[in-house]
Amino acid sequence: MRNIGVKVSYDGSGFNGFQSQPYGRTVQHEIEKAIRHLTGEEIVIIGSGRTDAGVHAMGQVFNFHTASTIPTERWAIALNTRLSKDIVILEAWDVPLEFHSRRSAKRKTYRYSIDLNKFPDVFMRPYRFHHPTKLNIAAMEEGLAYLVGRHDFTSYTSIHSTKPHHIRTIYEASFQLEEGALHMYITGNGFLYNMVRVIMGTLLWVGQGKLKPADMGRILEGKSRSLAGPTAMAHGLTLVDVEYGGWSAPEPLDDHESDFRDEDEE
Known part of the structure; x- marks a missing residue:
């Protein structure tokens, strides 16, 4: 075998x-x-x-x-x-026979892409969410920084999440601007159901001036999905990479992290 x-x-x-x-x-x-x-x-x-x-x-x-x-x-x-x-x-x-692609994973990176053009790019339409009105990208970057680290992401996951708790670690998160498009890259040890999409939907409110950057932290601390913004459209999201860090057998996980690699979903 x-x-x-x-x-x-x-x-x-x-x-x-x-x-x-x-x-x-x-x-x-x-x-x-x-x-x-x-x-x-x-x-x-x-x-x-x-x-x-x-x-x-x-x-x-x-x-x-x-x-x-x-x-x-x-x-x-x-x-x-x-x-x-x-x-x-x-x-x-x-x-090795004991390798398990989900439980052995160390880091995962997602990208959410926004088309900033007045009219959508017809070739990129399936892969970018079209948002033709102006966004305050600096404010969105400031708000995103509040999510880096180990946190309870209850506010930023679907109410339909089946996980017993929502603690995850975000290692790094940033925006990259290219001609006509804005990409958010976010890397963590695991992601909850709709987590990246809810984060993006809330950051869009920050970019539109409906929320302040510091509200991203306030929402995080509130631990309630009702505090966050809408769930961004699915087609703008891409799983970019899964890292195994020179694979080794899965390490024992503490009580707070025991489900990280068992049911990662977006």
């Missing part, structure tokens, strides 16, 4: 999220179907985290155990020939 790690990118526009669902098209189902056609095995892949319907990925990671003798370097091309064009396997590599 072998354990194969895989990096995959996908356009989430046509999917009902990454994780298999009883209804709708999902990335996981499409990949498992391709593996079944390739090897004849009924395999359940383990994703590094969930992405919601419409959310994209540049560097999602999954792993699976297989008895197949297909050379590791052939997995990417073999799967790509059996997948639709909106899913692309980027690379595959051998990992």
